Amino acid sequence: MSVRKPLARSVVRNGFDGSQHTVGMPTNTGYDPSLGRKFIFVTGGVMSGLGKGITAASTGRLLANAGFDVTAVKIDPYLNVDAGTMNPFQHGEVYVLKDGGEVDLDLGNYERFLDIDMTSDHNVTTGKVYDHVIEKERAGDYLGKTVQIIPHITDDIKRRVREAAADSDVCIIEVGGTVGDIEGMPYLEALRQFAHEEDDDDILFAHVTLVPYSKNGEQKTKPTQHSVKELRSIGLQPDVLVGRCPDPLDAHTREKIALFCDVPQDAVFSNPDVDDIYHVPLMLEEEGLDSYVLGHLGLTDEALTQNERDTEWRERVTRATEDSIRVALVGKYGLEDAYISIHEALKHAGLERNVAVHHEWIHSETLADGEDGELSDVDGILVPGGFGSRGTEGKIEAIRYARENDVPFLGLCLGFQMAVVEFARNVLGLDDAHSAELNEETGHPVIDLLPEQKDLDDMGGTMRLGTHITEITEGTLAADLYGDTACKERHRHRYEVNLDYLDDLEANGLVFSGTSGRRMEILELPEHPFFFGTQFHPEFRSRPTRASPPFLGFVDAVCATGGEH
């Protein structure tokens, strides 16, 4: 393939109303997706948890800064069809896409770093692949053939990658897990075939690996050598090696890796620890990773020169903060990864307002009745989403404290539902009010099962999921925050406000300022400095350069009232 397509120079931003607008550079026209599409495969060596996803997403950010349309695919070699049924405590947050896909949290990183909206097709799992192949087998589509991992499973993997990449210039494909894992084998074999089928300059293999220190402070290359040996034994030669180490790799370490792993010295990159993941693209740019990748893919002529590159990311993530605030996250999982999108959304709002947002974990089970202890030290209270009854009384207690003491409060999904329960109990006087999810016996199920959820057998993929439009009442805080009469946000819930209690709740001052048909989507208390809850999850649409309106409102309110509590 010799003809290069004109590559996109446009930066498309997604508006909160779902519209898209193009900024900066002229829109690419006459794009033929069958020409010159580039694939960057990212594998991991030695051990998991190296930050392979952040490295991959950061590389994508740099290529986007150079003017290319970049997308990503995350391969998860587990048998679950999707992440929807996984426990966030073990696996981290379940990220929700606009089409309702319940996916690995790495897709959240890709959406945030690349400022794109992905779909379920961008998360390939072994469960999905086998499901599809077995379905085809049952339908007789294989015409009597023996159905096998090679070629049927590998063909389906390649098809999915190509389809997900179709509308972009460059697609970054991250293979989850570590090279050598049994589960990952069919994917690596599919990659090998890919390399066989595509032109050399349309594919780049990057391997992210661990470079540990020995006891005497020496950077050790042996684990990297072994993991590259493993890759090569299955027919894959990495083009680029990225060494994860607390510090930059020494010249000697680079030389050694280059020699033993058979890559040029300038294809070995350092990826040292940084305090802020949003600085990883900046650091990789300084290392020259983007120039090397563009050169390898034959895109150097097409890329914008250094001073033409989009610098919005750099400007945003390196802003100096003038102030700092402390907010409490009241939840049941102490694990940071279980609420990663909420942390990021708070950070985005802070970046927009030049404020450092520090969050403190308050384990909801520790908030005993009437004891506000830890809450009195914070400037704002956020109650996130969740499932199951553990810790809910503590969440209700935290909401009562916020409501009665004029502390800014943001409630998301379960946090929204618990705000309704708290209001019903303490303002309406319905002492045993609860969500039917958490107490089936309650005499006042102010939060109840969505009607269509009543007779479900399957738990996977059956919640109210993905983007739905919320109509916003004019003159409310919600209208002010969104600057609009509607918003499009992502959902993931089975329960909702029980309309039997609506009149009572409203008559006592609770305002439902956002609705979707007869579904209550946003609540607020007009007399309170900031008491705001959403049945949806605004955190999934927040981006470093485009903070989410409810989070911005929350941070503004915390700044305005901070220190008074």
Ligand code: GLN
């Ligand atoms: N458990 C609640 C429901 O299913 C809230 C879900 C959530 O917070 N994502 O409706």
